[in-house]
Amino acid sequence: MDPYLPPVARHVREREPLIDVQNLTKVYDLGRGRTVQALDGVDLHVPQGQVFGILGRSGAGKSTLLRCVNLLERPTSGSVRVDGQDMTALRGAALRRARRGIGMIHQHFALLSSRTVAGNVAFPLEVMGTPRAQRARRVAELLDVVGLGDRGGSYPAQLSGGQKQRVGIARALAAGPKVLLSDEATSALDPETTGSILDLLRRLNRELGLTVLLITHEMGVIKRVCDSAAVMHDGRFLESGPLPELLAAPDSRLADALFPLPTVDLPGVVTLSYAERATEPVLSALTREFDVDVNILAGTVETVAGAPYGRLKVQLTGERTAEALEYLRARGLAVRTAGDPLAADGAEPTGEGA
Amino acid sequence: MLTELAERWDELGPLLFDGTYATLYMVGWSTLFTALFGLPLGVLLYATERGRLLPAPWLRAVLGAIVNIGRSVPFIVLMVAVLTFTRFITGTTIGPTAAIVPLTLGAIPFYARLVETSLREVGRDVIEAAEAMGAGRGTIVAKVLLPEALPGLIAGLTVTVVALVSYSAMAGAIGGGGLGDVAIRFGYQRFDELVLLLCVVLLVVVVQLLQSLGDLAARRLSHR
Numbered sequence: 001m002d003p004y005l006p007p008v009a010r011h012v013r014e015r016e017p018l019i020d021v022q023n024l025t026k027v028y029d030l031g032r033g034r035t036v037q038a039l040d041g042v043d044l045h046v047p048q049g050q051v052f053g054i055l056g057r058s059g060a061g062k063s064t065l066l067r068c069v070n071l072l073e074r075p076t077s078g079s080v081r082v083d084g085q086d087m088t089a090l091r092g093a094a095l096r097r098a099r100r101g102i103g104m105i106h107q108h109f110a111l112l113s114s115r116t117v118a119g120n121v122a123f124p125l126e127v128m129g130t131p132r133a134q135r136a137r138r139v140a141e142l143l144d145v146v147g148l149g150d151r152g153g154s155y156p157a158q159l160s161g162g163q164k165q166r167v168g169i170a171r172a173l174a175a176g177p178k179v180l181l182s183d184e185a186t187s188a189l190d191p192e193t194t195g196s197i198l199d200l201l202r203r204l205n206r207e208l209g210l211t212v213l214l215i216t217h218e219m220g221v222i223k224r225v226c227d228s229a230a231v232m233h234d235g236r237f238l239e240s241g242p243l244p245e246l247l248a249a250p251d252s253r254l255a256d257a258l259f260p261l262p263t264v265d266l267p268g269v270v271t272l273s274y275a276e277r278a279t280e281p282v283l284s285a286l287t288r289e290f291d292v293d294v295n296i297l298a299g300t301v302e303t304v305a306g307a308p309y310g311r312l313k314v315q316l317t318g319e320r321t322a323e324a325l326e327y328l329r330a331r332g333l334a335v336r337t338a339g340d341p342l343a344a345d346g347a348e349p350t351g352e353g354a
Numbered sequence: 355m356l357t358e359l360a361e362r363w364d365e366l367g368p369l370l371f372d373g374t375y376a377t378l379y380m381v382g383w384s385t386l387f388t389a390l391f392g393l394p395l396g397v398l399l400y401a402t403e404r405g406r407l408l409p410a411p412w413l414r415a416v417l418g419a420i421v422n423i424g425r426s427v428p429f430i431v432l433m434v435a436v437l438t439f440t441r442f443i444t445g446t447t448i449g450p451t452a453a454i455v456p457l458t459l460g461a462i463p464f465y466a467r468l469v470e471t472s473l474r475e476v477g478r479d480v481i482e483a484a485e486a487m488g489a490g491r492g493t494i495v496a497k498v499l500l501p502e503a504l505p506g507l508i509a510g511l512t513v514t515v516v517a518l519v520s521y522s523a524m525a526g527a528i529g530g531g532g533l534g535d536v537a538i539r540f541g542y543q544r545f546d547e548l549v550l551l552l553c554v555v556l557l558v559v560v561v562q563l564l565q566s567l568g569d570l571a572a573r574r575l576s577h578r
Binding site: 070072093096097098099100102104106107108110111112113114115123124126127128155156157171175181 | 477479480482483484485486487488489490493497498501502504575577578
């Protein structure tokens with residue numbers, strides 16, 4: 001284990017989330033009386049040791065939110081607490097010191113082209129005033145952690161995109177932060193490289209107890225690494241919480257986004273979602289006990305956060321359909337009938353991405 | 355022509371040598387002082403822009419105006435206009451040393467603009483990343499902006515040096531000497547085509563050498 005990163009903090013008050021954002025707003029003044037509301041009352045709570053993903057289209061306010069956490073943007077109102085510290089109260093040197101406890105990685109890596117890989121990783125240590133010998137040792141360790149032990153002398157221009165992001169991650173970890181902010185860190189990478197970077201983040205999360213807050217427009221990222229997620233639109237969270245809970249909700253936008261099913265315009269169509277259990281016996285029970293016909297129109301099953309998750313679109317016909325639906329709900333399935341669709345405001349995130 | 359040169363070498367050799375030396379002397383010192391003052395001025399022009407490190411629109415407007423005035427005054431006029439200042443600094447108003455003052459004053463605004471342009475090339479994301487790591491303004495200028503822009507700063511300085519070579523030809527007007535001065539007085543005004551030609555050739559060689567040197571340095575320092 002890495003001696004510089006804090007152990008999973010026992011001293012942290014148990015209940016307080018490591019990142020605690022309350023009622024955050026950010027209004028940009030465009031001049032001539034025109035304003036843009038980038039954040040509109042966001043509440044965000046990220047517990048210690050979690051990977052939390054924020055999903056949304058570009059312009060949804062994700063990036064502004066992330067940049068409010070380390071105060072690269074100063075919010076218009078609301079509070080931002082990281083590790084118990086009120087970030088909005090800090091200025092100058094105190095704010096710079098607090099930022100060192102929050103690592104950040106960037107979509108386009110933001111490496112210094114004039115420095116070698118080792119020089120880039122050393123940068124935050126120089127900022128902190130770490131002595132030279134200690135810096136060199138620390139840099140070597142970090143490069144090993146991200147699997148670039150032999151590339152310390154290369155310049156960023158000589159590396160592939162995935163390698164550059166690994167340097168970015170090593171640099172973000174250098175100061176021993178408790179929190180890592182990831183600003184679309186895999187959006188400039190191909191799917192395979194994206195996977196390896198996400199696996200690295202997951203490993204750092206597990207092994208070092210690193211809390212990760214990431215923003216993305218790619219479904220695959222949420223599916224692959226997140227414990228919790230939020231769907232953002234127009235500066236607001238449409239829904240947020242632990243992934244299994246979100247997916248199990250009958251009107252989950254996240255489920256629609258992650259596991260889209262074709263639209264079927266037939267009478268009696270029902271969308272069923274289930275987590276951590278199989279449905280087939282339930283469906284055959286419907287046929288036996290309620291004398292309804294079950295016609296499966298579309299379906300998908302995947303593993304999310306280590307547990308199976310499935311969605312089915314079925315057509316139910318028969319006298320006792322209502323009773324059958326009640327039975328399904330009682331068995332813990334999320335049921336959405338065609339009669340109560342999602343609020344049709346076009347708020348679903350994009351379906352692109354790995 | 356070569357035979358003519360050989361015949362007149364005793365006369366022309368020292369003339370051309372002194373001219374070349376005076377040119378390099380004026381250009382060398384004024385380049386040094388231009389870098390010394392132009393670099394901070396360029397950084398200030400860059401940093402005071404809205405949304406940069408040290409937003410100060412008012413200060414920027416004033417600096418920008420001074421720089422623009424400095425750049426629009428013809429060099430020959432500037433040279434005469436700053437005579438008092440030149441005497442204050444160097445104790446004289448004639449000779450190559452005196453010429454360094456107006457040359458420097460003329461080149462500072464020019465170089466400052468080039469510095470500003472190079473600094474703008476540095477990505478905002480890199481600066482923001484440094485901010486996110488807790489770096490202060492001074493650190494960002496010293497460890498991010500200047501190193502990242504270094505190839506551009508060198509290239510800008512090379513352009514400035516070449517401009518200084520051509521400005522220095524005018525220094526003859528205040529007895530500054532140099533190849534330009536030799537070309538005008540001994541070549542043009544005395545209808546001595548050989549001297550004129552040799553001066554031009556030497557100037558071309560000097561410029562070529564300086565430019566190649568600058569290109570080489572910029573290339574060596576660039577890791578993009």
